[in-house]
Amino acid sequence: MTNTIDRRTLLRLAGASAGTAVLAGATLTGAAPAGAAGGAFRHGVASGDPLPDGVLLWTRLTPTDEAQPGSGVGPEAEVTWQVAADPDFATVVAQGALTTGPARDHTVKVAVTGLAPATTWWYRFGYAGAWSATGRTMTAPPADADIDxxxxxxxxxxxxxxxxxxxxxxxxxxxxxxxxxxxxxxxxxxxxxxxxxxxxxxxxxxxxxxxxxxxxxxxxxxxxxxxxxxxxxxxxxxxxxxxxxxxxxxxxxxxxxxxxxxxxxxxxxxxxxxxxxxxxxxxxxxxxxxxxxxxxxxxxxxxxxxxxxxxxxxxxxxxxxxxxxxxxxxxxxxxxxxxxxxxxxxxxxxxxxxxxxxxxxxxxxxxxxxxxxxxxxxxxxxxxxxxxxxxxxxxxxxxxxxxxxxxxxxxxxxxxxxxxxxxxxxxxxxxxxxxxxxxxxxxxxxxxxxxxxxxxxxxxxxxxxxxxxxxxxxxxxxxxxxxxxxxxxxxxxxxxxxxxxxxxxxxxxxxxxxxxxxxxxxxxxxxxxxxxxxxxxxxxxx
Ligand SMILES: [Fe+2]
Missing domain, CATH: 3.60.21.70 (Alkaline phosphatase D (PhoD))
Known part of the structure; x- marks a missing residue:
């Protein structure tokens, strides 16, 4: 490796400042602006385990400054979710709401069902009048489908x-x-x-x-x-x-x-x-x-x-x-x-x-x-x-x-x-x-x-x-x-x-x-x- 002490120090500092930025975003006082960078959905969105009629959706809500990951504190809060057939959410095909809180580290998991198979979907989460980033996912083909x-x-x-x-x-x-x-x-x-x-x-x-x-x-x-x-x-x-x-x-x-x-x-x-x-x-x-x-x-x-x-x-x-x-x-x-x-x-x-x-x-x-x-x-x-x-x-x-x-x-x-x-x-x-x-x-x-x-x-x-x-x-x-x-x-x-x-x-x-x-x-x-x-x-x- 060609790393020198100086380069290592530089990299550590670069990493530290990035980490500091993350922490700063997470320590805003009061309710973070939902949807903004470093806002209520700062840990992103995800989906997993697609089935022919549904998929699992995930996010993590940061409703207040105190509700840090691992803190075990923060209020119970209601998160809404939507699944749409288009990225602009003109055609919402499924939606709902659920409550999360410190008992589950303010994480949110939704097992969406009732969707059409073999289809691309867009999803997002809502809190306090603003939306998360939009995620894209898909449902699996039917079990007997001939896919290429x-x-x-x-x-x-x-x-x-x-x-x-x-x-x-x-x-x-x-x-x-x-x-x-x-x-x-x-x-x-x-x-x-x-x-x-x-x-x-x-x-x-x-x-x-x-x-x-x-x-x-x-x-x-x-x-x-x-x-x-x-x-x-x-x-x-x-x-x-x-x-x-x-x-x-x-x-x-x-x-x-x-x-x-x-x-x-x-x-x-x-x-x-x-x-x-x-x-x-x-x-x-x-x-x-x-x-x-x-x-x-x-x-x-x-x-x-x-x-x-x-x-x-x-x-x-x-x-x-x-x-x-x-x-x-x-x-x-x-x-x-x-x-x-x-x-x-x-x-x-x-x-x-x-x-x-x-x-x-x-x-x-x-x-x-x-x-x-x-x-x-x-x-x-x-x-x-x-x-x-x-x-x-x-x-x-x-x-x-x-x-x-x-x-x-x-x-x-x-x-x-x-x-x-x-x-x-x-x-x-x-x-x-x-x-x-x-x-x-x-x-x-x-x-x-x-x-x-x-x-x-x-x-x-x-x-x-x-x-x-x-x-x-x-x-x-x-x-x-x-x-x-x-x-x-x-x-x-x-x-x-x-x-x-x-x-x-x-x-x-x-x-x-x-x-x-x-x-x-x-x-x-x-x-x-x-x-x-x-x-x-x-x-x-x-
Ligand atoms: Fe490994």
């Missing part, structure tokens, strides 16, 4: 302190995706300086300390929701999201986390409850009666999307032969049954799986020490040559075998895993040691981080340096089912689904530390219907 094409923006791992969310802005500006799939690490739990841009804080987080309590998680969610690029993408298309570990704490499992110390931070269950409550309040996501987030959405006959929760039910990470122990699980029994039966019984052409951590095997046995260091930091393995990452499916081999064996036994095809978590870009064929690499059961497209550090950041080198390129070559040489990987870029993916094929294109940013950074196409890979073998695309999709 679906385009998804695919993202994961957005670390505030590592840079700006230009990946979100670029996706919003493309104006071509039907929805965004977020695979987790929407936010990070760390205190300032604990995880940043290769040792530099581009912009500091709030609160400054690691988030632990309900108030902490609410404040961190609120900070993210002030980001203009994030607001733009939320307002432009519905999102379908799941969580990974950092929505609670690093390397979370069902009973704890690497980044949680009960002796000093209290019971892990209390932390999970706080994080989950803030998540349910602040994110445009439907949760089950029991708080479950794994769920399935359908887009006509073309595609179904199964979103997984690989943190709430998993066994503790292990190493050595324990990774093969069939008593250990990454999904939990109920979710595995739901996933297996849902995929096998699906009548959709493509079965997409929103998969927070990588399912393809990664054998690091022959990698040299210089690459094992940075790769190991991403994958969570020690540098002494352990050959797998116990935090992804590699650490839960019995579950992976059970799922892949089931897909093969039932003749279930056209499975595409959409994956995040490891901050790098991959096109994989999904195999098991038993089946070998000749007959993959599925494919996996892994998107890079929006901002979080990856290999060149850990090495302290520029993107595309010779060591990273050699590392990618070595990974592919030792894992022939890995058809392509790139270890340095940050950005996003665009998945195009048609009846004939499913195709991912990767776009990487010029500079994550600069606001407004452009992105460029770096690769495209596709799989034809009925096949599980990847093909490289020569040019960006039209």
């Amino acid at each position: 094409r679906l385009r998804l923006g695919v993202v994961s791992c957005a670390n505030w302190e590592a840079g700006y969310f230009s990946a979100y802005r670029n996706l919003a500006d493309r104006g071509e995706v039907n929805l965004v799939v977020h695979l987790g690490d929407y936010l990070y739990e760390y205190g300032t300086g604990e995880f940043d841009a290769g040792g530099s804080v581009v912009r500091p987080v709030l609160p400054a300390h690691e988030v632990l309590t309900l108030a902490d998680y609410r404040i961190r969610h609120a900070l993210y929701k002030t980001d203009p690029d994030l607001q733009a993408l939320h307002a432009s298309v519905p999102w379908v999201i799941t969580w990974d570990d950092h929505e609670v704490a690093n390397d979370q499992w069902s009973g704890g986390a690497e980044n949680h110390t009960p002796a000093t931070e209290g019971a892990f269950a209390a932390r999970v409850a706080a994080a989950r409550q803030a998540y349910a309040e602040w994110m445009p996501v439907r949760t089950g009666a029991d708080g479950a987030i794994y769920r399935r959405l359908r887009f006509g006959r073309l595609a179904e999307l199964s979103m997984l929760d690989l943190r709430s039910y998993r066994s503790q990470q292990a190493s050595g032969s324990a990774v093969d122990d069939p008593a250990r699980t990454i999904t939990g029994d109920a979710q595995m049954s739901w996933l297996k039966s849902g995929l096998a019984a699906s009548t959709a052409r493509w079965k997409l799986v929103g998969n927070p951590v990588m399912i393809a095997r990664v054998d690091l046995a022959t990698l040299p020490a210089w690459l094992l260091g940075p790769i190991g930091r991403l994958l969570g393995v020690p540098e002494n040559g352990v050959v797998l990452n116990p935090d992804q499916w590699d650490g839960y081999n019995a579950d992976r075998n059970e799922l892949v064996d089931h897909l093969r036994a039932t003749g279930t095809r056209d499975i595409v895993f959409l994956t995040g978590d490891i901050h790098t870009s991959w096109a994989n064929e999904v195999t098991t040691r038993a089946t070998g690499t000749a007959t993959p059961a599925a494919v996996e497209f892994v998107v890079p981080s929006v901002t979080s550090d990856n290999v060149n950041d850990f090495l302290g080198l520029r993107e595309g340096n010779a060591l990273s390129v050699l590392g990618a070559d070595l990974l592919r040489a030792t894992n022939t089912h890995v058809r392509w990987t790139e270890l340095d870029g940050h950005g996003y993916g665009v998945l195009e689904v048609t009846r004939q094929q499913c195709r991912m294109d990767w776009y990487h940013l010029a500079d994550r530390t600069r606001p407004g950074s452009a992105s460029r196409w770096v690769a495209g890979w596709s799989v034809a219907a009925g096949s599980s073998t990847l093909r490289r695309e020569a040019a960006p999709q039209a």
Whole structure:
């Protein structure tokens, strides 16, 4: 990295002044002017989980100066909402009102129903005579509709302190995706300086300390929701999201986390409850009666999307032969049954799986020490040559075998895993040691981080340096089912689904530390219907 002390100081100051502006907007005395910048709806608007007859709408009201996120105070207040067939709201098709207050951190979630399917809608919220920004969303096609094409923006791992969310802005500006799939690490739990841009804080987080309590998680969610690029993408298309570990704490499992110390931070269950409550309040996501987030959405006959929760039910990470122990699980029994039966019984052409951590095997046995260091930091393995990452499916081999064996036994095809978590870009064929690499059961497209550090950041080198390129070559040489990987870029993916094929294109940013950074196409890979073998695309999709 070329950062000097002066540059770091400059970046910290720039970040601090931006944060100060946010705080100043939030500390106006009396009722903030609704609809104005920094007004009653300063955290933006969002939509999510589109169904054929409805969609979830979200915002957060700041009715008074005292009603700060995480404060637990402020008045109960009535918010109105409207859904229209046009951006000028000449034809309002649904509207209503509801009361929010400090018990839910003044967040607002509306499950709108009764809408026509496969339609673009505009929505807004009202308070004290003024309107929020206008959001655009859509309803899903009917379950039996023959649709030609679906385009998804695919993202994961957005670390505030590592840079700006230009990946979100670029996706919003493309104006071509039907929805965004977020695979987790929407936010990070760390205190300032604990995880940043290769040792530099581009912009500091709030609160400054690691988030632990309900108030902490609410404040961190609120900070993210002030980001203009994030607001733009939320307002432009519905999102379908799941969580990974950092929505609670690093390397979370069902009973704890690497980044949680009960002796000093209290019971892990209390932390999970706080994080989950803030998540349910602040994110445009439907949760089950029991708080479950794994769920399935359908887009006509073309595609179904199964979103997984690989943190709430998993066994503790292990190493050595324990990774093969069939008593250990990454999904939990109920979710595995739901996933297996849902995929096998699906009548959709493509079965997409929103998969927070990588399912393809990664054998690091022959990698040299210089690459094992940075790769190991991403994958969570020690540098002494352990050959797998116990935090992804590699650490839960019995579950992976059970799922892949089931897909093969039932003749279930056209499975595409959409994956995040490891901050790098991959096109994989999904195999098991038993089946070998000749007959993959599925494919996996892994998107890079929006901002979080990856290999060149850990090495302290520029993107595309010779060591990273050699590392990618070595990974592919030792894992022939890995058809392509790139270890340095940050950005996003665009998945195009048609009846004939499913195709991912990767776009990487010029500079994550600069606001407004452009992105460029770096690769495209596709799989034809009925096949599980990847093909490289020569040019960006039209
Ligand atoms: Fe991450």
